[in-house]
Amino acid sequence: MLAELRSRRARHLRGGDNAHRYSAGPIDVRLRWSAADAALRISVRDVEPVLPRPRDPGLAAGGGRGPGVVEAVARRWGAYATGEASSGRPGKVVWAELG
Incomplete structure (x- = not known):
């Protein structure tokens, strides 16, 4: 699950050589366990503004x-x-709950 959420980091092709690379910028991964819901929440934040x-x-x-x-x-x-795009710091969080 983490690999799929992380791969949302705007993977794209570089020129015509079919070599994949990820966009530059920080990534923040957070895991949170909720005993009440018996669920693990995985969140990945990056600087790309495009939502999946x-x-x-x-x-x-x-x-x-x-x-x-x-x-x-x-x-x-x-x-x-x-x-905010106006601040020059756009981004997104993609999250999933397992349980």
Whole structure:
């Protein structure tokens, strides 16, 4: 689950060489256990402003399945924007609850 949430860090192709790389910038990973809900919440914050959305990438696509995987495995999941574009510090948090 953590790998899927982390991969939302705006992975993209570099030129035409098909080498993947991640966008620059800090990443913050947090794990929180709730005994009351018997759930583990995984949150990943990064500086990319684009929120994930479930979609059907098709069988031949090389990516785009992450949100669907998270949706299938997690009890609940979501994402929200953080910061302000005007401050030059946009970003988002993508989270999922397992339990």
